[in-house]
Amino acid sequence: MKITAIEIKHYLLPLEPPFKAAWDPNPRKKFASTVVQVHTDEGITGIGSGDLMTGFEGHEHLIIGQDPFAIERHSQVIDNIDFHYGRCWPLDLALWDLMGKATGQPTYKLLGARSDKILAYASTGEMVTPEVRADRAQLLLEQGFKAMKIRFHHKDVRDDIKVVEAVRKSIGDKLEIMVDANQGWKMPWDTEPTWDLKKAYQVAKELEQLGVFWLEEPLQSHDFRGLAQLRQMATGIRIAGGEMNRRMHDFREMNFLGSLDVYQPDVALTGGITQVRKIADMVQSSGAWFSPHTWTNGIGVMANLHLAAAISHCPYLELPYDPPSWTPERRDFIQQNKLNIDSEGYLHLPQQSGLGVELDLEAVERYAYNKVYVGEST
Ligand SMILES: [Mg+2]
Known part of the structure; x- marks a missing residue:
């Protein structure tokens, strides 16, 4: 051929x-x-x-x-x-x-096929009031989700923490909560300062008390030593990151230094399935998790879904989803088969050959x- x-x-x-x-x-x-x-x-x-x-x-x-x-x-x-x-x-x-x-x-069978389904976490995208976020968390629960991710970016981080408190109060222990600080990289026009190690540590301590599953990108994405230090200081919460690190050697250094608990290279943005599979093998053999970033479009989510189901030990995969502002109709607008979870919170692998994109x-x-x-x- x-x-x-x-x-x-x-x-x-x-x-x-x-x-x-x-x-x-x-x-x-x-x-x-x-x-x-x-x-x-x-x-x-x-x-x-x-x-x-x-x-x-x-x-x-x-x-x-x-x-x-x-x-x-x-x-x-x-x-x-x-x-x-x-x-x-x-x-x-x-x-x-x-x-x-x-x-x-199906591609996931060529890659290892550990499983033919994986739990999705609802990866929200907007900053909304604590009340609105708590209401939306209830809806996620009703739809079957077992986990969700909340974005931080208020001017005062205490306003972000109030959102997590409201959600925890509303849903109790029925959902795992992840937090994304989005400090790893910036849009070209964003000139706000990035958190330093001490601020990241203070936030991590607060989130630990709220039983947060992981804290994502609390520091600049190339501050491998800072991340490793934070991970040693805040032992009660997982540190996630790596969504925009672009080369295999970044991940080799992070893995060597012990920078993260959860590594998130995205097959659509970093290394494709071919390289990310190797990164995942490397970090998983060191006892860390691989749970790819998937915030592109539905086809990008599907490609990450194939690799995650094939090899990942992490229970959850990111699904960009924050209705009414970010919906399957927007995310998957160029494909017929919109991605949705089943009533238990699982994404199922398509069974047609290849990635299953239509x-x-x-x-x-x-x-x-x-x-x-x-x-x-x-
Ligand atoms: Mg992220």
Whole structure:
């Protein structure tokens, strides 16, 4: 089998009302999705998505004509492009989809198939009042969720802690609560200061008292030593992070220093399935967890779902979900099969071959655009 063409298309969903992501000072009025399709001489097409493929143009010849199964070779090429230009890991996802389709197996079965389902945690995105967050937590509970994540980003962190207190009071021990401080990286226009170690420690101590399952990104994402120190100081709460660390060697250093309890590389943003699988093996063999970040679109969630179900020891996988502001209709707008949990809180692995992505042809027609992406707020 040979790769004959690579097609990259961009889609833009208008968001009305805008989505106010806690980690972005600017409300988002649109949501971009990029789809990569890898065609072959046997008529099988692999589909990937999750990042913008910036920097791939002009490098198609490095992949076209190749055997799609030479994934380690292709992964090296994409890693080289990542260094020089930008993140093109959706191509790796499309190749894993293609390998599944060519062998007639769902991708997670090619990766290890520890399980065919995994508990989702509802990863909320907005900052809302303690009362509203507590009401939304009740709804999550009714829908079957067993865990949820709350965003911090108020000017005064005590206002963030009040939200966790209200949720804990409302739902008791029926939901695990994760907290995302979003201190690891910033949008280009965000010039607010990042937490220091002592502030992160004070917050961790408070959250420990509230039985929080993990505290995510309490420090800058390359402060490997600070994170390791925090982890040793705040022993009663897990420290999570790594969603935007881009290279294998970052994770090697973090693992060596003991920076995190939960490692969150996202296959759509860092290393594809090929590299993240190796990172996951490394951190899990050191006793830490792998639970990928999944906040791209539904196809990105699905790709992470395949790898997590295949190898992860962590009980939960992130599902971006914060109705009414972030819904499956928005998140999965280019695909037919919207992702939802069952009544017990599980996401089930699709059983068709490959990743199981079915594009919504009507949406693909309606939301297509050809503009060059210049890093504006979407
Ligand atoms: Mg996060």
